[in-house]
Structures are given as structure tokens and as C-alpha cells.
Amino acid sequence: MxxxxxxxxxTPAEAAAAAAQHPGARFIAGGTNLLDLMKxxxxxxxxxxxxxxxxxxxxxxxxxxxxxxxxxxxxxxLAADLRVRxxxxxxxxxxxxxxxxxxxxxxTTAGNLLQRTRCPYFYDTNMACNKxxxxxxxxxxxxxxxxxxxxxxxxxxxxxxxxxMAVAMQLLDAGVETVRPDGTARTIPIADxxxxxxxxxxxxxxxxxxxxxTAVTLPQPLKGRHYYHKVRDRSSYAFALVSVAAVVRPxxxxxxxxxxxAHRPWRVPAAESRMPQGAKAVTDELLAGARTTADNAFKVxxxxxxxxxxxxxxxKA
Amino acid sequence: xxxxxxxxxxxxxxxxxxxxxxxxAALPLGCAHGAESGAATPAPVTAKxxxxxxxxxxxxxxxxxxxxLDMLREHLHLTGTKKGCDQGQCGxxxxxxxxxxxxxxxxxxxxxxxxxxxxIEGLGTPDKxxxxxxxxxxxxxxxxxxxxxxxxxxxxxxxxEIRRGVPSHVSADxxxxxxxxxxxxxxxxxxxICRCGAYSNIIDxxxxxxxxxx
Numbered sequence: 206m207x208x209x210x211x212x213x214x215x216t217p218a219e220a221a222a223a224a225a226q227h228p229g230a231r232f233i234a235g236g237t238n239l240l241d242l243m244k245x246x247x248x249x250x251x252x253x254x255x256x257x258x259x260x261x262x263x264x265x266x267x268x269x270x271x272x273x274x275x276x277x278x279x280x281x282x283l284a285a286d287l288r289v290r291x292x293x294x295x296x297x298x299x300x301x302x303x304x305x306x307x308x309x310x311x312x313t314t315a316g317n318l319l320q321r322t323r324c325p326y327f328y329d330t331n332m333a334c335n336k337x338x339x340x341x342x343x344x345x346x347x348x349x350x351x352x353x354x355x356x357x358x359x360x361x362x363x364x365x366x367x368x369x370m371a372v373a374m375q376l377l378d379a380g381v382e383t384v385r386p387d388g389t390a391r392t393i394p395i396a397d398x399x400x401x402x403x404x405x406x407x408x409x410x411x412x413x414x415x416x417x418x419t420a421v422t423l424p425q426p427l428k429g430r431h432y433y434h435k436v437r438d439r440s441s442y443a444f445a446l447v448s449v450a451a452v453v454r455p456x457x458x459x460x461x462x463x464x465x466x467a468h469r470p471w472r473v474p475a476a477e478s479r480m481p482q483g484a485k486a487v488t489d490e491l492l493a494g495a496r497t498t499a500d501n502a503f504k505v506x507x508x509x510x511x512x513x514x515x516x517x518x519x520x521k522a
Numbered sequence: 523x524x525x526x527x528x529x530x531x532x533x534x535x536x537x538x539x540x541x542x543x544x545x546x547a548a549l550p551l552g553c554a555h556g557a558e559s560g561a562a563t564p565a566p567v568t569a570k571x572x573x574x575x576x577x578x579x580x581x582x583x584x585x586x587x588x589x590x591l592d593m594l595r596e597h598l599h600l601t602g603t604k605k606g607c608d609q610g611q612c613g614x615x616x617x618x619x620x621x622x623x624x625x626x627x628x629x630x631x632x633x634x635x636x637x638x639x640x641x642i643e644g645l646g647t648p649d650k651x652x653x654x655x656x657x658x659x660x661x662x663x664x665x666x667x668x669x670x671x672x673x674x675x676x677x678x679x680x681x682x683e684i685r686r687g688v689p690s691h692v693s694a695d696x697x698x699x700x701x702x703x704x705x706x707x708x709x710x711x712x713x714x715i716c717r718c719g720a721y722s723n724i725i726d727x728x729x730x731x732x733x734x735x736x
Contacts, residue, residue, distance in 0.1 A: 206587045211586040233633065
């Protein structure tokens with residue numbers, strides 16, 4: 206690990222200002238992803254701003270009937286919150302499907318959103334990776350691609366986003382509240398938060414330099430049955446091959462988002478209008494234009510079958 | 523007979539001695555102080571941290587890069603907590619911080635100002651075992667024992683999570699009190715890998731302490 210200076214921030218604005226003053230600085234909260242990457246020297250921040258003291262750890266009701274989730278709310282606490290379990294089950298299920306209990310105890314809401322990819326070529330510093338070292342190429346293309354993206358990827362990067370929580374947040378139309386180094390605050394709709402790789406896969410979201418996530422807002426609850434079905438190589442503690450987040454009403458109308466298939470949580474409004482027509486119609490729309498490899502072509506039928514299982518269960522209700 | 527002390531040197535002593543001599547050979551003294559080495563090898567950045575470990579107050583000044591795991595093992599010599607993968611995958615480093623289990627390898631020591639840390643050494647002693655320690659012995663919940671301190675710390679916290687009603691991935695009803703079933707315990711213990719494969723005995727040990735049938 207490269208040496209770094211360390212600072213405990215007292216307020217969100219102070220944290221954002223500190224990050225802006227130290228180019229390349231990183232915020233640290235849970236640290237479960239950042240420290241792993243620092244040990245491998247994939248992340249080499251010269252300055253680390255500890256935001257754990259910022260008191261952004263509350264879950265509060267909002268006037269519109271939604272919830273505001275503080276950036277530092279731990280994954281365990283968000284999944285265990287009685288309101289989340291009752292009204293946002295898709296989110297509780299997504300959180301509980303991710304990582305291990307030890308990691309969920311540390312990992313935060315904002316940190317989960319900002320997880321880096323688990324593409325093995327990003328982790329292996331001997332390999333070319335445009336995300337780790339812009340312009341160096343992508344060794345994953347033409348390599349071992351079983352886990353990697355089938356839709357929305359580019360000739361520069363075929364990595365997937367690893368978060369389960371973010372897939373549920375995408376489904377729920379969450380908002381990402383931030384503060385910038387000049388003290389101004391804004392809310393970024395999650396639909397505008399993540400970027401596709403294009404020619405700049407190292408730029409993963411629309412946060413600006415030093416911008417700190419302070420909360421995630423959830424609009425009022427969605428009626429219908431909530432699902433998060435995650436398919437993986439072992440039944441616990443593994444990243445998704447594909448995952449399906451869905452909220453389905455008895456008449457078959459609803460929303461759907463996918464994990465494990467793209468550089469960002471994957472949601473296509475046109476696909477949702479076809480939900481009453483069944484899993485094939487929805488999958489055709491969701492994965493229109495998919496480009497698969499021999500290794501990961503299985504993800505297309507896997508999405509359709511997982512979605513079919515969800516829709517069949519919803520009809521039983 | 524004068525050789526007996528050498529013969530009785532423990533494996534740990536040998537490993538420590540070996541590691542020290544290797545470090546001494548690899549690191550010129552000047553590097554450690556950053557005096558003659560110039561800008562290429564700057565002196566380590568340090569920071570202070572005060573916390574409680576197994577009920578005892580500790581104050582340290584550490585390289586900011588020191589993980590909670592390395593603080594426990596290398597600075598406080600609490601070697602019960604083990605380093606397995608050092609990347610959060612195996613759970614051998616599991617300790618309980620402020621009542622919650624975490625991977626000590628994926629946390630910086632300096633982030634734990636004021637924290638209350640419990641390691642395997644704080645749970646029980648050879649004369650007075652924690653109930654889970656006794657149950658692991660009774661049910662043969664290990665072979666080599668390397669993952670065991672992490673397994674036991676993790677199990678202590680897992681049972682507390684069930685008591686507090688924290689749901690898991692396999693809980694059929696998110697809003698009901700979780701069961702003490704083997705399926706629940708296996709899911710909740712999935713962050714602790716046992717290379718020897720003592721899983722079924724580990725679940726038996728935890729089930730007995732939880733008050734279920736082993």
C-alpha cells in the first residue's frame with residue numbers, strides 16, 4: 206500500500222473541501238472495497254478523508270412519504286430497518302444477497318453505490334485495463350469473459366457493476382444527494398448517476414471532483430410484490446452472474462432492473478411496458494442489442510428464465 | 523542438556539525469528555528513518571489512535587496504512603486473530619467491534635478511535651471457555667484450527683444478530699423473527715471459510731449454544 210496522509214472530517218462540507226484541496230484524495234467510510242484496492246495499489250490516494258464521524262447514519266421519513274437514507278447507514282442496518290423491510294423489500298433483499306455479514310456491517314450506502322468492478326482484469330495489475338490505466342487497452346476483450354457484460358459495453362471496457370443494492374435503487378428511482386467542495390448541494394437521479402463505459406471507462410459516475418454523497422432518497426413505496434432474485438456460482442457470498450430486481454402488481458404491471466449484465470444497473474423503460482406480455486417479451490426489449498461472447502452468452506436465457514420465475518411467482522399471489 | 527531450550531523453541535518463535543532476519547536483510551536502516559534515502563522512500567506517515575481492546579485501553583501511534591488486523595497481531599501481539607486472505611474473503615480475521623463482527627483486514631486501525639474491540643482472547647480463557655469455544659471443542663468444529671478464532675467471533679455476533687431480529691438472505695419472511703435453523707446459520711456464517719471443511723460440526727456447535735438441537 207502506498208503511504209497516505211489521513212484526516213478525520215467534521216462536516217460534509219469540510220470533507221468535500223479537504224478532498225478538493227488534495228488532488229487524488231479519497232473518502233473512506235467502510236473501507237471494504239477501497240482498502241482492498243489500496244493494498245493492490247490499484248487505488249493510490251495520497252490523502253484519505255475519513256467521513257465516519259459525519260453523522261450521516263440516520264434513516265428518516267420524508268414529507269412525500271419516502272425515506273432519506275444517510276450515506277453512512279451500514280448495509281446491515283438498512284436491510285434490517287423495519288420500514289425498509291416492510292415497504293422496500295426489494296432493497297432489503299438486494300442488500301442481504303450481497304457480500305457477507307461482516308462486510309455488510311461495515312459497508313455503507315454511499316460506498317456500496319461507488320463499488321468498483323470485480324472484473325478480474327481490473328484486479329490483475331499485470332493486465333491491460335482502460336478502467337485502471339486509461340489508454341492501456343482491455344485484456345478482458347478476447348479473454349475470459351464469463352462474468353462480464355453483455356449489454357451497454359464498448360470496445361474499451363466490458364466490465365460489470367458489482368452492486369446488488371444499486372440495482373434495487375435503480376428500480377426504486379432513488380436520488381443521490383451530494384455536497385460539493387464549494388458547499389452547494391444537489392440531488393442526482395440515479396438514472397443519471399452511472400455512466401456507460403464508452404471511451405472513458407475510468408469515469409464511472411457523474412460525481413465531480415471532491416463531491417461527497419450525503420444521502421440516498423427513496424420515493425414513496427411501490428405497491429406490488431417485491432423480488433430480488435440473484436443467480437450466482439454458489440448460494441451465498443458471491444457476485445451475481447445475473448440478478449433480477451422487480452416489483453410486480455397482480456395484473457402483471459411493474460418494474461424490472463438487472464444486475465450482472467452491464468457497466469451499470471440495467472433498466473429499460475420500454476421493457477417495463479411489456480411486462481404483462483411475459484418474460485420473453487421483456488427480455489427481448491431489455492437485452493436488445495446485446496453483444497455476447499461464447500463465455501457469457503448463457504446470461505441471455507438466464508435473465509429470461511429468472512424473470513419468468515419471478516413473474517410466475519407474482520401471478521400466484 | 524543445554525540444547526533443550528533450542529529444541530523447545532516453538533514454531534512461532536522460529537517463524538518470528540525468520541521473518542525478523544529476512545526484514546533486517548532486506549531493509550537498510552536508513553530507510554526506516556527516511557534520513558539518507560531521500561524523496562524516493564519517504565518516512566511513513568503516522569497517526570495516533572486510542573481504543574479499547576478486550577476491555578483494556580490502548581494508545582498507539584501507527585503508520586496510517588496499518589490495518590486493524592495488523593495492529594492486533596503485530597503491535598498488541600494478540601495473535602489469536604488470524605490473517606488468511608487479507609482481502610475480506612476468508613473471515614479468519616473476524617473480530618467484534620462495538621458489538622458487530624467485521625473483517626479486521628479491511629479496516630484501518632486509525633479509523634477505530636474510541637472503539638471497543640473484542641478478539642478471541644477477550645471471549646474466554648483456557649480455564650474459562652466461552653460457551654461457543656467449549657461447543658467447538660465438544661463438536662470438533664475444526665481440524666487445523668486456523669479459521670477457528672474467526673469462526674467463533676463470527677458465531678457470537680451471528681447469534682446476537684438473530685436475537686436482534688436481523689433478517690438474512692434465506693429468511694422466508696423479512697418481517698418475522700429469524701429461525702435458528704441450519705439453513706439460517708449456514709447463510710449467516712458464509713463469510714467464514716474453513717479449508718478443512720468442518721462446516722457441519724461448526725453448525726452443530728453453534729446450534730447447541732443457541733439452544734436448538736444439534
